[in-house]
Amino acid sequence: MDLIEILCPTCFEVFEIVSPPFSEIPAELDYDCEVCCSPLIIDLHGNGDEITVQSRALSN
Numbered sequence: 001m002d003l004i005e006i007l008c009p010t011c012f013e014v015f016e017i018v019s020p021p022f023s024e025i026p027a028e029l030d031y032d033c034e035v036c037c038s039p040l041i042i043d044l045h046g047n048g049d050e051i052t053v054q055s056r057a058l059s060n
Contacts, residue, residue: 015034041055
């Protein structure tokens with residue numbers, strides 16, 4: 001089980017989520033910040049053997 005650090009674009013706190021299997025990447029996850037509960041989108045992309053992560057606030 002690999003953990004990925006996520007930076008919340010709303011409160012700027014860092015939390016961790018479990019990484020999906022590499023075979024399921026690229027992926028876009030709807031998630032709520034574990035600190036401030038704001039909705040966000042987590043984009044995961046494969047880059048060689050590494051996973052790149054970008055989080056963005058969910059637009060209303």
